[in-house]
Amino acid sequence: MRSVSIVGIGQSPVGELWNRSARQIAYDAISAAMADAQIDNADALYLGNMLSGSLLDQEHLATLVADYCGLRGIEAAKVEAACASGSAALRVGMMAVASGFHDVVIVAGLEKMTDTVGKDTTAGLATAADAETEVLHGVSFVGLNALIMQRYMFEYDVPLDAFAGFSINAHRNGANNPNAMFQEAITRETYVRAPVIASPINMMDSSPVCDGSAALVLVATERARQFTRGRHVGAVRILGSASATDSIAVHDRRDPLFLQAAETSYRKAISQAGIHQNEIDFFEVHDAFTIMSALSLEACGFARRGEGWRMAQEDEIGIQGRLPLSTMGGLKSRGHPVGATGVYQVVEAVQQLRGEAGDNQVPGARLGMTQNIGGSGATILTHILGT
Amino acid sequence: MRSVSIVGIGQSPVGELWNRSARQIAYDAISAAMADAQIDNADALYLGNMLSGSLLDQEHLATLVADYCGLRGIEAAKVEAACASGSAALRVGMMAVASGFHDVVIVAGLEKMTDTVGKDTTAGLATAADAETEVLHGVSFVGLNALIMQRYMFEYDVPLDAFAGFSINAHRNGANNPNAMFQEAITRETYVRAPVIASPINMMDSSPVCDGSAALVLVATERARQFTRGRHVGAVRILGSASATDSIAVHDRRDPLFLQAAETSYRKAISQAGIHQNEIDFFEVHDAFTIMSALSLEACGFARRGEGWRMAQEDEIGIQGRLPLSTMGGLKSRGHPVGATGVYQVVEAVQQLRGEAGDNQVPGARLGMTQNIGGSGATILTHILGT
Numbered sequence: 001m002r003s004v005s006i007v008g009i010g011q012s013p014v015g016e017l018w019n020r021s022a023r024q025i026a027y028d029a030i031s032a033a034m035a036d037a038q039i040d041n042a043d044a045l046y047l048g049n050m051l052s053g054s055l056l057d058q059e060h061l062a063t064l065v066a067d068y069c070g071l072r073g074i075e076a077a078k079v080e081a082a083c084a085s086g087s088a089a090l091r092v093g094m095m096a097v098a099s100g101f102h103d104v105v106i107v108a109g110l111e112k113m114t115d116t117v118g119k120d121t122t123a124g125l126a127t128a129a130d131a132e133t134e135v136l137h138g139v140s141f142v143g144l145n146a147l148i149m150q151r152y153m154f155e156y157d158v159p160l161d162a163f164a165g166f167s168i169n170a171h172r173n174g175a176n177n178p179n180a181m182f183q184e185a186i187t188r189e190t191y192v193r194a195p196v197i198a199s200p201i202n203m204m205d206s207s208p209v210c211d212g213s214a215a216l217v218l219v220a221t222e223r224a225r226q227f228t229r230g231r232h233v234g235a236v237r238i239l240g241s242a243s244a245t246d247s248i249a250v251h252d253r254r255d256p257l258f259l260q261a262a263e264t265s266y267r268k269a270i271s272q273a274g275i276h277q278n279e280i281d282f283f284e285v286h287d288a289f290t291i292m293s294a295l296s297l298e299a300c301g302f303a304r305r306g307e308g309w310r311m312a313q314e315d316e317i318g319i320q321g322r323l324p325l326s327t328m329g330g331l332k333s334r335g336h337p338v339g340a341t342g343v344y345q346v347v348e349a350v351q352q353l354r355g356e357a358g359d360n361q362v363p364g365a366r367l368g369m370t371q372n373i374g375g376s377g378a379t380i381l382t383h384i385l386g387t
Numbered sequence: 388m389r390s391v392s393i394v395g396i397g398q399s400p401v402g403e404l405w406n407r408s409a410r411q412i413a414y415d416a417i418s419a420a421m422a423d424a425q426i427d428n429a430d431a432l433y434l435g436n437m438l439s440g441s442l443l444d445q446e447h448l449a450t451l452v453a454d455y456c457g458l459r460g461i462e463a464a465k466v467e468a469a470c471a472s473g474s475a476a477l478r479v480g481m482m483a484v485a486s487g488f489h490d491v492v493i494v495a496g497l498e499k500m501t502d503t504v505g506k507d508t509t510a511g512l513a514t515a516a517d518a519e520t521e522v523l524h525g526v527s528f529v530g531l532n533a534l535i536m537q538r539y540m541f542e543y544d545v546p547l548d549a550f551a552g553f554s555i556n557a558h559r560n561g562a563n564n565p566n567a568m569f570q571e572a573i574t575r576e577t578y579v580r581a582p583v584i585a586s587p588i589n590m591m592d593s594s595p596v597c598d599g600s601a602a603l604v605l606v607a608t609e610r611a612r613q614f615t616r617g618r619h620v621g622a623v624r625i626l627g628s629a630s631a632t633d634s635i636a637v638h639d640r641r642d643p644l645f646l647q648a649a650e651t652s653y654r655k656a657i658s659q660a661g662i663h664q665n666e667i668d669f670f671e672v673h674d675a676f677t678i679m680s681a682l683s684l685e686a687c688g689f690a691r692r693g694e695g696w697r698m699a700q701e702d703e704i705g706i707q708g709r710l711p712l713s714t715m716g717g718l719k720s721r722g723h724p725v726g727a728t729g730v731y732q733v734v735e736a737v738q739q740l741r742g743e744a745g746d747n748q749v750p751g752a753r754l755g756m757t758q759n760i761g762g763s764g765a766t767i768l769t770h771i772l773g774t
Contacts, residue, residue, distance in 0.1 A: 001487040053441040060761055063762070067633075073631060077478070099388050245460055245463050
C-alpha cells in the first residue's frame with residue numbers, strides 16, 4: 001500500500017453564495033487546489049456531497065463538476081455519507097492512490113444549501129436520520145441533537161451555558177479566517193441571549209446553513225516532492241484514516257451519549273499513525289452543535305465521560321491552549337456546508353501544518369487530527385495528518 | 388496492488404416491490420451474497436444508489452443499510468454516478484481491497500423507484516442530466532435519449548424497427564431468469580405495436596422503472612480460496628476495471644452519436660485484462676434504451692459506426708450467438724433499478740462464469756464484459772471478469 005500525501009489545497013469562501021451556482025463554487029475550490037499543486041489535470045475526482053439530489057435536482061454531480069472544471073474524461077464519482085460525505089470522499093481518494101489505481105487524485109467537497117428554489121433545507125438535512133423511524137415522527141435534525149443535549153444536561157447535571165466556550169472559541173478563530181462565514185468574535189452574553197432553535201440548542205450552539213466547497217490534491221508520498229518543488233512548504237502526509245458506523249437511529253444506540261463510531265475510528269487512526277494522544281497538536285472537531293464537540297472529546301478520551309464541556313475554556317481549546325479546537329472557526333463560525341465540511345477540516349489542518357494559518361497559527365503544529373460526523377453520530381471518520 | 392476476486396453474489400427479484408422497503412430489498416441481496424461467500428461479517432459496505440435523496444427522502448443510505456443488515460460498525464459509504472452508480476461502487480470496493488485498506492468488502496447496488504409517495508420518478512431520473520442547461524428546458528431523460536436515437540436514424544438512414552432485435556433478445560433471455568421483472572418473450576409485432584413514449588422511443592425500446600438490489604462480496608484473489616472451500620464453483624476474478632467520463636450535456640459533445648467514455652473505459656479495461664476483443668464470450672450491455680446498445684457496440688468496436696443495430700439478430704447476440712448480449716434479460720427485461728444495475732450486470736456475469744446461468748448459460752463462458760452507463764453517456768464503466 002502506498003502512503004498518501006496532500007500536495008494541493010483550495011477552498012471557496014463559505015456563506016450564502018447566491019451569485020454562484022454549485023458548479024462554480026466547486027470550480028473555485030478545485031482550481032485553487034490544482035494551482036496549489038501546480039497541476040493542470042488529474043486522474044480522478046471524488047466529490048463529497050450530501051444534498052444535491054434533494055435540494056438542487058442534480059445527481060451525477062461529480063461528472064458535472066469534472067466537466068465544468070475542464071477535467072472532462074477523468075474518472076468521477078460522488079460519495080455520500082450525510083455530513084461526513086467530505087471525509088468519506090477523502091477515504092476513496094486515498095484508496096485510489098494507495099492501491100495504485102491512480103497517481104493524481106482530486107478530492108473535493110461541495111454543498112449548496114441556500115438559494116434553493118422551492119426546496120426545504122431543513123427537510124434535506126433530516127435525510128441524514130432514519131426516514132422511517134425518526135423523521136416520520138416529525139423530528140428534525142437539530143431536534144435530534146437537542147434531545148441528545150437535553151439528556152446530557154440531565155444525566156450529568158450540566159448548566160445551559162456550559163457549552164458557551166465552544167462557540168466563543170469558534171468565533172474567535174473564525175474572525176481571522178477570510179473564508180469564514182462569520183468573521184466576528186462573540187461574547188458569553190451573545191451566547192446566553194441567543195434565540196433558541198430547538199431547546200436547549202440556541203443559535204450559538206448551532207452551525208449555519210451555507211454554501212461552500214473545498215478541495216485537495218492527493219498523490220503517493222514517494223512522488224510528492226515533484227509537486228512541491230520550488231515552494232517553501234512541503235507535502236502533508238495522511239498518517240491515519242479510519243471510518244466507523246453506528247446505528248442510524250439515535251434510539252437504537254446502547255448509549256445515546258457515547259459516540260461509539262468516534263471512539264472506534266479515532267483508535268484505528270492513531271494506531272495507524274503510531275502516535276499517542278498527547279502528541280496531537282490541534283483537533284478540527286465536528287462542532288455542528290456544541291453538544292457534538294463535548295461528545296467527540298469524550299469518545300476520543302480527551303475528556304472523561306460527562307466532562308467534555310469542561311474543556312470549553314480558552315486555555316484548553318484556544319490557539320495557545322492544550323488542545324486547540326476548530327482553529328479556523330470550525331463548523332460554527334467558518335460554516336458547515338455539509339458535504340464539504342470534511343474536506344474543509346483537512347484543508348485547514350494542512351494550513352496549520354504548513355504554517356500558513358496566519359493569526360490562528362498553532363505554534364509548532366506537527367500533528368493534526370480531524371473528525372467528521374455524519375448524522376447524529378452514525379458515520380464518523382477520523383484522520384491524522386502530519387508533516 | 389492486490390488482484391480482486393468475487394466470492395459471493397446475491398440479488399433481489401426486480402420489479403414493483405411495493406411490499407418491501409428499500410432497506411429490506413438491500414437486505415435480500417446482501418444477505419444472499421454473504422451466505423454465498425460463507426461470511427457473517429465484512430469490513431466495509433459501498434452502496435451504489437442514485438435516487439434515495441430525491442425519491443425516498445433518505446440519504447446516509449449506506450450506513451442505514453449496513454445497520455439494517457446486522458453490519459453495524461463497519462465502514463459504509465454511498466457512491467453515486469447516476470445510472471452507473473452500481474459499478475462506481477464496485478470500483479470503490481475494488482480499490483479498498485486492492486490497496487489493502489480492507490480484506491472483505493461488500494459492494495451493493497440499491498434502487499427503490501416505485502411506491503414513492505408524492506415524488507416524481509421521471510423528474511428524479513432527469514437529475515442525471517444537466518439541471519441548468521438541459522432539464523431547465525423541459526427535456527426528460529427518455530427525451531434526451533429519443534433525440535439521440537432520432538439523430539442516429541437520420542444520419543445513418545436506419546428504419547424504426549431496426550432496433551427490435553435488441554428488445555426481443557432481452558425478453559427471450561429474461562423469460563428464463565426468475566429474478567427478471569418481465570419473464571415473457573416478445574415478438575417483432577409486440578415491438579412494432581408498442582406505444583411510443585418519446586418519439587422514436589417506444590415501450591419496447593425502453594427499460595422499466597422498478598425496484599431491486601444486487602450485491603457482491605470482494606476479497607483479495609490470493610485469499611479467495613478460503614471463501615470458496617467445499618463448493619463446486621471457484622472465485623471470479625476482476626481482470627479489468629475502468630471508468631471514464633464525457634461532457635454531462637449531450638449538446639456539448641463533439642459527436643452526440645459516439646460514446647467516447649465507452650471507448651475509453653473499454654480500451655483501458657481490456658488492456659488491463661490483457662485480452663483481445665474476440666476472446667470476450669458475452670457482454671452485459673447497458674440497454675436502458677435500444678439506441679444505447681447500438682452506440683455501445685460501436686464505441687467498443689464490436690460494430691462499425693452506424694452499424695451497431697445490424698447486430699440485433701439472434702445469431703449475433705443470442706445465447707448461442709457470436710456475442711451474447713443481456714444474457715439474463717438486460718436492463719430491458721430483467722429491469723433497470725438504476726443505482727443497482729451495474730451490480731446486477733456483474734452478478735449475472737458471475738453466474739455465467741460459474742456455469743450457473745441455467746437455460747441462458749453461454750456455452751464455455753470464460754471471459755465476460757459488463758458496461759454501465761450513467762446519464763446519456765457522461766459516465767461509463769467497463770469491467771472484464773474471468774475465471
